[in-house]
Amino acid sequence: LLNTVVNPMLNLLGGGGKRGNQLNMIGGTFNSLAGTLTPMFVGALIGELTKESDFADVNMVLYIAMAVFAVAFIVLALVPIKDPEMGRVTAATKFEHSPWNFRHFVLGAIGIFIYVGIEVGIPGTLNFYLSDTTENGAGLLANAAAIGGLVAGTYWFLMLIGRIVGGAIASKVSSKVMMIVVSCVGMVLILAAMLLGKQVTMSMPVFTGDGFGMETVPVSAVLLVLCGLCTSVMWSCIFNLATEGLGKYTAAASGIFMMMVVGGGVLPLVQNAIADSSLGYMFSYVVPLLGLAYLLYYALVGCKNVNEDIPV
Template sequence: MNKTIEVTTNKPTSLVAVSSLSKRDTVISILIIGLLFFIFGFVSWVNAILIPYFKIACELTHFKAYLVTFAFYISYFFMSVPASFFLKKVGFKKGMMFGFWTMAVGAFIFVPAAYTRTYEIFLIGLFTIGVGLAILQTAANPYITVLGPKERAAQRISIMGICNKGAGILAPIIFAAVILKANDTELFTQLATMGEAEKNTALDALIRRVIVPYTCIGVVLLGLGLLVRYSPLPDINTEQETAEVALANSDKTSILQFPHLILGAFAIFLHVGTQVIAIDTIIGYANSMHIDLMEAKVFPSYTLFVTICGYILGIIFIPKFISQVNTLRLFTLMGAVFTLFILFAKGQVSFLGHTSDVSIWFVVLLGLANSLVWAGIWPLALDGLGRFTKIGASVMIMGLCGNAILPLFYGYFADAYDVRTAYWVLFPCYLYLVFYAFRGHRIRSWK
């Protein structure tokens, strides 16, 4: 018997069961969550252009430049578990409103940071934006995972991925169009020959270009908070249990008693780190091949476009032609192979108007390898958690701090060796992801 039961302890009466939603309610919910993932993507992937931009404007090393991703994503480590309790207390939609408003505060912090050209204040702003995103991600990811049949979760997550990465394609291009000018290549060349006072004046003018776009972003985020708060999005119960799951979990008292969840959270930690390295380092890698910033700015969009192609393949083929778990196995293996090509492939190639070392196109192809890993890990890690689903999701979201930490390792090795050798950081990450895909997700006891 596979009867569904409700866990009602400490739950607001406004929560509804997924099974009670009509097809129309489900479609509306998916569209609204898709909008949220678009916002996540736009705000997150603009970092790909902020890193080289701050590196020039604030005169940073590779390591210090990657503190952009550290400040942005380390907030997930600190905020994910508190966010789950916060959402349980105030409700799904009200909590998401506060998440958007927190992001807006972070965007507004860019204004004083730009006026003083103080990198540390920019990092505070990025951390604050990350806090807001942690609240939103803690709500949205388990929501979309349970919003329909379990075997089609990867399909739904792939649709969200298209929204996220589609915004990621647009964000660097739009942001670069706003803050970069046609004659900036000449300016960047001249900085090395300028006197201290002249250079400071030029850099002050350069950094203040972020004021208008981030003020606009802050205003939009305030409006989106109100929009979601009063939207028809239902507060669904993400912690329903079947009788079988309830019986299996009857002796469980802690989320730490679910090895497949803990191992999955570490897999997310490594996966998101590899993903952000592939996107946020590619401009610097292109610069090492003497491709200037004005031309290299499009490379993150190439990587994200390939990622979207992977999502489309997932929507078409999962689960009709290939299961979620076999897809995860295939794409993690692909990531390990592409990493070796980045490190060892030789030769020049002309493609899409760029003449470069062939290895940079394998960095682009990491976008394909990474595309269906997130969608594969989430359903496996949350499987069978029942009443522990919400806290389990927050542990998974904590894993997003991999975006903060792994790029620092890349930056350290890029300074110590070179930007190509630093891609060795990726290889052990993909090996662990292969382990989780084949074995780790099946471990249900620490014994």
């Protein structure tokens, strides 16, 4: 619900275009930063879990969570934030159409569905691949599950780095150009990973939560982890492109976008079903590969607003 409100607000405050995308990217950076630090912070507060651990041990965490919501409420209530759409959309405003009447939005909503599936599917299947000690897995015998978790965690850490970099350059690079570049790079990385398989290995730095350590993994795993840099900026870019020119329909469009994150539960299931078949883990990455091909199409062609005749 918070994202449903915050995403269009940041885009509107930035005036859409590059500036709107930059603000969304910066917002995503804080989102990723909190997602990276909060589990470590909560773990430090709770301490080691034992048989004697009780629900009361997490009371401090719950109090902190309530305090965060209280501070957010006070800030939003007291700080004047001018909505550029305020005054144009009133109770008397007529909505003759809906976001579904805009082709570029419909294709963008499909893009978000696919994107979230890609974002979740790449590290999720990679974790299973590295943790699998059978001949179908990556060939890691010692601490396979631990290494798989660390490598997958590094993917999410790279998403944080990507959003920081994306926020810095978003005012100079358009959402369309950024989407084209990251989609192409992501496709190259996945295709290379599929072709290399597990024959070639290398040592890669992995984020452990306390710092970085070195682990020996297939080169294909490294290439898939690097995809985190590509997926990091896609949400903001797709949102920016799909809501451009929607005017009074932007709020409704944002709500639809948040429903489309269900792709993060659907596409990974398809990918894992392929991975569990005789085709294997690496071939399952054809799912995110085709997804990136669609996102490239959207950035090149599908994002164009062909319904400018609809009053907004």
